[in-house]
Amino acid sequence: MTKTIALVVAAGRGSRFGAERPKQYTLLAGLPLLRHSLLRLSCHPEIDAVRVVIQPDDQADYEMAAAGLSLLTPVPGGATRQASVRLGLESLVSLQPDRVLIHDAARPFPSSQIISRLVAALDEWPGAIPALPVVDTLKRAQPDGLLQQGPDRSHLVRAQTPQAFSFGAILKAHRSLQSSDETDDAAVAEKAGVSVVTVSGEEENFKVTTADDLRRAENLATGFREFRTGLGYDVHAFSEGDFVTLCGVRIPHDRSLQGHSDADVGLHALTDALLGCIAAGDIGQHFPPSDPRWQGADSAEFLRHAAGLVTQAGGQVRHADITLICERPKIGPYRDAMRARIAELLDLDPGGVNIKATTTEGLGFTGRREGVAAQAVATVAFLT
Ligand code: MG
Helix, strand or coil, rough: CCCEEEEECCCCCCCCCHHHHHHHHECCCCCCHHHHHHHHHHCCCCCEEEEEEHHHHHHHHHHHCCCCCCCCCCCCCCCHHHHHHHHHHHHHHHHHCCCEEEEEEECCCCHHHHHHHHHHCCCCCCCEEEEEEEECCEEECCCCEEEEECCCCCCEEEEECCCEEEEHHHHHHHHHCCCCCCCCCHHHHHHCCCCCCEEEECCCCCCCCCCCHHHHHHHHHHHHHHEEEEEEEEEEEEEEEEEEEEEEEECCCCEEEEECCCCCCCHHHHHHHHHHCCCCCHHHCCCCCCHHHHCCHHHHHHHHHHHHHHHHHHHEEEEEEEEECCCCCCCHHHHHHHHHHHHHHHHHHHHHHHEEEECCCCCCCHCCCCEEEEEEEEEEEEEE
């Protein structure tokens, strides 16, 4: 099995757009700029692990950008970009990757297709970078602004990141060229005699450098959103007892709900709805009733697990709507507490959570007060 690791360079101080935070942590569509590329890299099926090179001063900002994602521990960078990459590469030696994709945090939109093209190119070459043709005519201007004859643009390309390399080749190149200060890794590779091929880059994979770039990125990021909806349904029967747990709230009652866990039908239905949004099966597959670990479990744990999977899949839970179906207990007095608890578990504004209750007019098993049913619908936004 080939092991491919993505190394994201986020140690620069960069331009700050007048904000307090370094550029890579500036908010873009509500998420730190760095998080956009981390989501894309960490969700890609051909990337096994992601490590970020940071400035130790930025630890708190980094943690916000990386929250909920499954990443390797970040490592501190050096004085220049090239030094930061070298330190990042050295930190990966013990993990023995075959390939590495080196990416600049300032490019928030490396597409899944670019990553696949790079990985495929490494089957034949020790290095590959995404590149675009130069479409504008290039001119050479004198200091006074007067034009001289321009260079021939026909062989010029614009280099982007991620830049992909055989790990051994790029590590050796960086070790042998420590005194130089190149602006990208392809230049380090070329100087060390490593062949680098180009694959098609994409205009959307641009580098955010100016305030104009940030506005363009903001427009793109909002346009990239895709919404998915998941549905959940659950039933538990009443048994002897004196309380029930519904939507994470304990309610005194003359019966209890029977189940392997705490039998919280509301949270079970919602957990299934979240799993539905990421096509991850159902709650029984993730928490088999046959597993003694879930005996009497707090269903909040199931919901948190599903929410964690949503985050790892690049999603953001936006809304949850739950209907509890029973004659008793009365749900109304507990509705606000339920909303608050679910909002807390999903890290959502309570305005994004709705609890409804209905009876079935005495009909069916809920009407006969044999149990409680729940339906849930969840909406998740994805950066595509
Ligand atoms: Mg259940």
